Structures are given as structure tokens and as C-alpha cells.
Amino acid sequence: MSEANPPIVHALDPDRPDRHFVCPEPFDPAAEEVLPPARQREMMAGYWRLVWWKLRRHKLAVGSGVVLILLYLVVAFAEVLAPYPLGSRDTDHIYAPPQSVHLFHDGAFIGPYVYPLDYTLDMVRLKREYAPDTTRPQPLRFFCAGLPYRFWGLFEANVHLVCPPEGGTLFLLGTDRLGQDMASRLMHGTRVSMTVGLIGIAISFVIGVTLGGMAGYFGGWVDAVVQRMIEILRSLPELPLWMALSAAVPVTWSPIVVFFCITLILGLIDWPGLARAVRSKLLALREEDYVTAAQLIGARPARIIGRHLLPNFSSHLIASVTLSIPGMILGETALSFLGLGLRPPVTSWGVMLTEAQNIEAVVLYPWLMTPMLAVMVAVLAFNFLGDGLRDAADPYD
Incomplete structure (x- = not known):
């Protein structure tokens, strides 16, 4: 204790002076420990700012995000970036090398x-x-x-x-059997393949959040029905199911209708995983005091789920969505490669890879496999970005 601020002795019992306690010295603001400015800024920051700061330190995730931004710029400006328009042919340069x-x-x-x-x-x-x-x-x-x-x-x-x-x-990436520039087709195919993932995950997100939210909030028979639906879909092999549903799409339909049918099929099959994650989160959060308070003031279940429960783990939802998009891209590529997905004149990475089914052509003209590299880059970029978002979702670690 300092001499300027001597300790204060208080007696607990006047009849027993030996029983007493010593009060610590008065609070001195000047002696209080001062946190570093960086730590003060971190403690005052909001949740999303903390997520962003932690994500920036994940260099691989940031680099993957840049790659995805470039890919979606290609989606937006494919016609301008491509040297040749879609469908342009040069019959004098069939199977020309890069x-x-x-x-x-x-x-x-x-x-x-x-x-x-x-x-x-x-x-x-x-x-x-x-x-x-x-x-x-x-x-x-x-x-x-x-x-x-x-x-x-x-x-x-x-x-x-x-x-x-x-x-x-x-011909930066060579030409195919019709004399079409592979680089130009790859850019136009990026628009279709990357858009399939976004539309498909949007359908999956709406269904998964709706059914998973209902199962987690209401419980009881609603939870039982949703769980049985998830288990049935999980028990079916995905690729044969995709093939069966895609084969049911009439070949006489226009390419745009076939495109939306494929995205609808992918979205309808991919929602169980997201629904199960939402259900487990809501089962834990529905017992919180703020949920009880919202129920007492008469808030409807849809408002409680949408305004109070889902925002509490929105960052986890974003990470889950990011990790689900690669599955959509791979699904479309696989279906188109097998001839059951998108078909010419629509151009996608899977449609371009149909020419790689002939092993002799691949050996003689290896540049026909270029779309496979595009698929790998997109899938890895989404996976790395999803990993970074998942790590940054809990910035208080």
C-alpha cells in the first residue's frame, strides 16, 4: 500500500476487535493499465468488422476471393473479353495448337x-x-x-x-474439332457454369433455411417430418439421382429451359445438409431469453426466426453456402460431360469436356482438357474461401 493512500481498517464486530478486514486502497485512474490502441480498437469493433479483420489475415482465402472476383468479371463481360464471339469457326485451323x-x-x-x-x-x-x-x-x-x-x-x-x-x-488455347477458339468458348462457358452454382445454391438456401428453421424452432412432428425427408434424400446416391432427373428433361426444350431445369434439380437435391445445420443451431438458440421475450410480446414465429435467430449464425450460413457452390459446379459439369445436362448450342465447362471423352483426341490434342483446369481452379477457390470464412466466423477465438 502507498503511504499517500493508507489502507482503511473496518471492524466486523465492535465486541471482537480482532475480527476485521482491510479495504484496498482507493481507485487511482492514473495507475490503471492502458490497453494498446490495437486492442482497444478490437474491443470496440462490431461483429462483422472482426470477421473481416480475421479473414484478411487468411491470405489463401483472400487470394481465392480475388480469383473468384476475376471469374465473375469474366461472367459479366465474356463477350468483350473473348477474342471471338460464341459460335465463330475457322475451318482452316481445325485442332490448331495454342x-x-x-x-x-x-x-x-x-x-x-x-x-x-x-x-x-x-x-x-x-x-x-x-x-x-x-x-x-x-x-x-x-x-x-x-x-x-x-x-x-x-x-x-x-x-x-x-x-x-x-x-x-x-488461338491462345488452341481450337477444337470445329475450328472454334477454346479460349473464347472457355470464357463463355464460365458464365454458364459459374451461374449454375449461384442459382442452384439460392434454391438450396431458401429450402434448407425454411425447412431447417421450422424443424429447429417448432420441433415435435414438424421436426420429425423434416428429419425423415432429409434421411430419405441422404440415402439416395446423388449421381444416379441427378442422371435420372436430368434424363427426364425433354431434349426438345429450349436451352434456357434446360438450364433452369438443371439448376432446379441441383438445388432440390443439395438442401438437406444446410437444413440439418440450421436445425441444430435453432434447437440451441430457441431457449434463449430474447426468444422468450419476443414470444411474450406477440412476435410471430417467422419474425423470430428471420430477425432474431438466423442473424446469430449468419456468418456460418455464408461459409456453408460458399462451400456448397463447388458441389453445384461439379454436378453440372458431370451431367453435361455425360450428355445428360446442358447441350449445345449452350456452352459450359461440362459441355466443352464432352470432346475429351475420346481418349485418342486427348492424347493428340491435350488442350481439349483446358476446361478441367478451370473447374479445378473454381472449386479450389470456393473451398479455400469457405474455409477462411468458417475460421473467421468466430472472431473471438
Whole structure:
């Protein structure tokens, strides 16, 4: 104890002076420990700000988020980014190999350019042999007027980010058996494949949150019915079920209708996992005091679930949704690869991979497997981002 503030002695019993306690010295604000500014800012921050701060420290998740942003920029501007419009063919360059982009020619910098491809027909193996003509560099054109297209099918345009050289070609990922540019098809396929995941998970999210919320909040026979539905769907093998439902879609329907049917099928099958997670959370939260208070003032169950219960684990829902989208993408790719999903003229990663069913074509023209790399990148990016969101969902760890 300091001499300036001597301890204060209080007697507990006047008849027993030996029984007493010592009061600690008075509170001195100047002697109080001061927290570092970073710690003070963390204690004053809201929940979502803490989630964001923790997510930023997960470098792999942040990098995956950047990759996904770039993929969805391709979804939004596929026609502008693609050198060729969808459906464009060059019959003089069937199964052409990828062209490399160069900057220097004979030691001189001339900017991005490609060499034209010359081909000869090998009559022994019945194969086209392509060889670059290294004597004729052809500079690329940027922000140029190229072949016309309909932007999102709404209006005519012809502006491209990069165009083939005048009188030349630009096949960054080679061409397929019809002479279509693989890079352009891959960009257009990104729009379909990445959109299938978003629409499918939106359907799954609505069904899973609704049924899981009802089961967790009401319990009783409602919970029993929902649980039996989940168990029945979980007992069915997913791929054969997808194949059976997709095969039931008439081939005479338009590509847009088939697209929405495939997304509906994927969403209707994927909801049980999310519903079970929502149910388990609501079973624990419905006993909280604030739920009882909301019930006493007459709040309806839908309002209690939507305004009070679901926001308490919304970050976990976001992480679950992020981890479910890759399953949607893989489902569409598998169905289209087997010929039971989307069909030409619609272009998706799965539709492009149908040409890889011929092992001989894959051995001779390995660039046909490029869509598989796109699927891997998208799935890994979603998984890494979902892991980061799941770790950041509890920022008080």
C-alpha cells in the first residue's frame, strides 16, 4: 500500500476487535493499465468488422476471393473479353495448337504479337501438322472493333479487349474439332457454369433455411417430418439421382429451359445438409431469453426466426453456402460431360469436356482438357474461401 493512500481498517464486530478486514486502497485512474490502441480498437469493433479483420489475415482465402472476383468479371463481360464471339469457326485451323504471345522479335521489342500458323496434312497419320512461321510477327490489337456479337443477348456490339491480328489468328488455347477458339468458348462457358452454382445454391438456401428453421424452432412432428425427408434424400446416391432427373428433361426444350431445369434439380437435391445445420443451431438458440421475450410480446414465429435467430449464425450460413457452390459446379459439369445436362448450342465447362471423352483426341490434342483446369481452379477457390470464412466466423477465438 502507498503511504499517500493508507489502507482503511473496518471492524466486523465492535465486541471482537480482532475480527476485521482491510479495504484496498482507493481507485487511482492514473495507475490503471492502458490497453494498446490495437486492442482497444478490437474491443470496440462490431461483429462483422472482426470477421473481416480475421479473414484478411487468411491470405489463401483472400487470394481465392480475388480469383473468384476475376471469374465473375469474366461472367459479366465474356463477350468483350473473348477474342471471338460464341459460335465463330475457322475451318482452316481445325485442332490448331495454342499460339504463344511474344514481345521481342530478333532482339527488338515490338509489343505483344503472335506468329501465324502454317499447316500440312500428314497422310500417314491423317493429322494436321501446324508450325509457326517465325518470319512474320503479327501484332495484336487491343480495345478494337472485331467480329460482332450480342452483349448478353440484348444489343449488338463489336468491341473486344483483344483482337486477332489483321489477316491472322489468335488461338491462345488452341481450337477444337470445329475450328472454334477454346479460349473464347472457355470464357463463355464460365458464365454458364459459374451461374449454375449461384442459382442452384439460392434454391438450396431458401429450402434448407425454411425447412431447417421450422424443424429447429417448432420441433415435435414438424421436426420429425423434416428429419425423415432429409434421411430419405441422404440415402439416395446423388449421381444416379441427378442422371435420372436430368434424363427426364425433354431434349426438345429450349436451352434456357434446360438450364433452369438443371439448376432446379441441383438445388432440390443439395438442401438437406444446410437444413440439418440450421436445425441444430435453432434447437440451441430457441431457449434463449430474447426468444422468450419476443414470444411474450406477440412476435410471430417467422419474425423470430428471420430477425432474431438466423442473424446469430449468419456468418456460418455464408461459409456453408460458399462451400456448397463447388458441389453445384461439379454436378453440372458431370451431367453435361455425360450428355445428360446442358447441350449445345449452350456452352459450359461440362459441355466443352464432352470432346475429351475420346481418349485418342486427348492424347493428340491435350488442350481439349483446358476446361478441367478451370473447374479445378473454381472449386479450389470456393473451398479455400469457405474455409477462411468458417475460421473467421468466430472472431473471438
